[in-house]
Amino acid sequence: MIQTRALTYRYASGPHLMFPDVDVAQGAVLLLTGPSGCGKSTWLALAAGLATPASGEMTVAEQRLGALNNIAADAWRARSIGFLPQKLHLSAALNVQQNLALAQWACGQPEDLVRIGAALTALGVHDLARRKPSQLSGGQAQRVALARAVLMQPQVILADEPTASLDDASAAAAVGLLLETARTQGATLVIATHDARVAALIPRGNNGQSGFQPLNLLPQKL
Ligand code: ADP
Ligand code: MG
Numbered sequence: 001m002i003q004t005r006a007l008t009y010r011y012a013s014g015p016h017l018m019f020p021d022v023d024v025a026q027g028a029v030l031l032l033t034g035p036s037g038c039g040k041s042t043w044l045a046l047a048a049g050l051a052t053p054a055s056g057e058m059t060v061a062e063q064r065l066g067a068l069n070n071i072a073a074d075a076w077r078a079r080s081i082g083f084l085p086q087k088l089h090l091s092a093a094l095n096v097q098q099n100l101a102l103a104q105w106a107c108g109q110p111e112d113l114v115r116i117g118a119a120l121t122a123l124g125v126h127d128l129a130r131r132k133p134s135q136l137s138g139g140q141a142q143r144v145a146l147a148r149a150v151l152m153q154p155q156v157i158l159a160d161e162p163t164a165s166l167d168d169a170s171a172a173a174a175v176g177l178l179l180e181t182a183r184t185q186g187a188t189l190v191i192a193t194h195d196a197r198v199a200a201l202i203p204r205g206n207n208g209q210s211g212f213q214p215l216n217l218l219p220q221k222l
Contacts, residue, residue, distance in 0.1 A: 001026045002047065002156065002188060007056035009042050016054065017042055020215060024188055026155065028211030029179070029202060032192040038217040040192035041086070044158045047190065048081050049073045061155035061188075078106040082149035082187065084159040084178075088141055090133040096120065096144050097129040103151045119147040122184075123177065139170055143177070150181050156188045157181070163195045175201040 002024040010016045017039040024030045032040050045051040046058060049065050058065045061080035068076060077083075090099050100119065101111040120126040123143045133141055142162070149157060159178055163171035175191070175198055182189035191198060204212055 001059070001062065002030065002190070003057075003059045005057045007043075007046065007058055008054045009039070009046060009051060010054040015039075019043055019046075019056075019217065022213070022215055024190075024213060025211050026188055027182075027186050028188055028213060029182070030188070030190045031199060031202060031212070031214045032190060032217065033199070033214060034194065034217035035219055036194050038219050040194070040217060041160055043217070044083075044160055044190065044192050047156070047158055048083055049077050074106075075108070078103070078108075079152055080155050082152070082154035082157040084142075084146055084149045084157070084162060086160040086164060088133075088145040090141060090145060090148075092133050095130050095132055096125070096136075099133070099144065100148050100151055103148050107152050109152075116151065119151045120144075122181070123147045138165075139173075142174060146177060146181065150185060150187070153185050154187060156190070157185075158190045158192075160192050161195070162191060163193060163198055168197065171195065171197055172201055179203075 002022060004019060004022050007019040008017060019039065022030065032043060034040060042051065046053055047060050063076055097116055100116045104111055117126060120129055123146055125140055125143045125147065128136060128140060136144065162174050162178060166174060178189060178191065202212055
């Protein structure tokens with residue numbers, strides 16, 4: 001579940017961004033669109049509790065953001081938010097399995113290789129468990145990053161430009177994988193993208209996700 005009210009963000013040496021209100025039910029899909037620079041990545045950072053709004057309110061995964069101190073926010077994020085960043089930020093020094101173990105560690109949980117194996121299997125990359133990120137293709141690395149994002153079964157999955165620089169078939173596969181993973185886990189899914197192909201890849205209606213909502217951010221500056 002995600003709810004925002006009169007949300008704004010101000011960069012110290014940049015624009016003052018204002019975001020339209022949203023109400024996204026648990027398990028629904030929010031497609032955050034708009035031209036480059038309109039604030040999509042900033043909105044995701046706010047939703048993940050990585051940035052603090054200048055004003056307004058935001059409730060994500062049953063947590064009213066702003067009510068947490070830094071330590072509590074980190075614990076909440078590790079447990080409740082699955083973040084697929086545009087730049088994947090896999091640790092180059094660790095193999096795939098160890099990269100996923102880091103997500104468990106961040107939750108204060110011991111390494112659970114069975115669970116890691118299951119997550120890698122679900123995303124079709126189990127045979128890559130001992131490879132380093134430098135030994136993965138772009139598509140494989142993205143699957144590994146998604147496995148890491150959903151390992152702790154977060155209530156909310158945030159994906160930033162998941163189809164950037166992918167061809168049509170790979171873009172469809174990436175969006176399909178996000179939808180399927182969110183549906184299986186009952187997670188709310190937010191896809192932020194300026195890629196006009198993505199909207200057509202999200203099914204609507206009865207056999208689609210439990211709810212679909214587009215939110216188009218307009219270019220803005222104050
Ligand atoms: P999008 O993801 O939609 O392309 P962003 O959220 O990255 O947009 O950026 C929104 C606006 O904030 C843009 O105008 C961008 O230039 C500006 N911006 C982003 N990061 C910073 C920063 N660290 N300092 C100042 N301005 C920033
Ligand atoms: Mg962005």
